Amino acid sequence: MTDDIKNKSGFVALLGRPNVGKSTLMNYLVGQKVAITSSKPQTTRNKISGILTTDDMQAVFVDTPGIFKPHLDLDNYMDKASLSSLNDVDLILFMVEPEKMGKGDAYITDLLKKAKVPVLLLINKVDQVNPNALLPIIDQYRQLDIFKEFLPVSATQGIGISDLIQVLHQYLPVGPKYYGTDQITDRPEYFMVAELIREQILNLTAEEVPHAAAVWVEQMNKHENNKLQIEATIYVEKNGQKGIIIGKSGKMLKQIGINSRHQIEDLLGEKVNLHLWVKVQHNWRSDPRFLKQIGYNPKDFS
Ligand SMILES: Nc1nc2c(ncn2[C@@H]2O[C@H](COP(=O)(O)OP(=O)(O)OP(=O)(O)O)[C@@H](O)[C@H]2O)c(=O)[nH]1
Secondary structure, eight states, X not given: OOTXXXXXXXXXXXXXXXXXXXXXXXXXXXXXXOSOOOXXXXXXXXXEEEEEEETTEEEEEEEOOOOOOOOSHHHHHHHHHHHHTTTSOSEEEEEEOSSOOOHHXXXXXXXXXXXXXXXXXEEOOXXXXXXXXXXXXXXXXXXXXXXXXXXEOBTTTTBTHHHHHHHHHHHSOBOOOOSOTTOOBOSOHHHHHHHHHHHHHHHHOOTXXXXXXXEEEEEEEEEETTEEEEEEEEEESSHHHHHHHHOGGGHHHHHHHHHHHHHHHHHHTSOEEEEEEEEEOTTGGGOHHHHHHTTOOHHHHO
């Protein structure tokens, strides 16, 4: 490395309303799935970091739960996890849909005014709109006088991503690579495994069930017949939800198991035996002790 090509590095917070595409963008940048995504809002529940390493940069993205006004205790944790990321990052990416500012966006932009680091606006999903529609949207956000840059992107199509990477390099401070060049996330494996199971619940069930489900990996350190034995419990809030997750003759649970096992084997690079249980924990989302017990501890994620 010569003096004029210094490495840049730092932490980048990805903020935005639920379902705007934060996890999809982080996975695209990192080149592999480190955060689960779904078409249902509030997929991400705590801060997950994805690491992008290039020749002259290492950006650690903190994918935060979508910010919205809290009403359940779990929502409160999710907001805290998002807001705490404003204080200890080098750069903030605020992601919006390609449409005029809504009430939810105004709630967040008020918070962003307090940020002490540069804030960039990402307009995602531009594959869905005519480019002419972007100018009035950008104008509206420009008037807030918060953003250093305005970047139209599509996290699914890869539009605008190379420009984004250049801009990241421009705004990140000079610094070393904090992580190994092949490390893509800072989350422990058991957490990733639980998330992959939860992703299948999100994909395969409907209405209130996905949001009432939490997954906890009880153990994943035993091998039998050359297969890693993983035991995980799916918690739901009501008996009816337990019935839906298990399905007729256990069909749904079996499907959740098959789909997530494939993803887990891809992640871990080895064969897996996955044992799933379903338990009812009434109102777990409003039970701080239970939230802590299954890892939704704000201290762990701040
Ligand atoms: N057409 C289009 N769809 C996108 C794009 N980026 C994300 N999506 C879709 O938007 C939905 C939500 O994406 P996520 O990445 O889960 O959104 P998120 O902001 O992380 O959501 P939360 O976890 O709820 O905060 C998914 O169905 C994505 O496929 C894009 O650039 N274009």
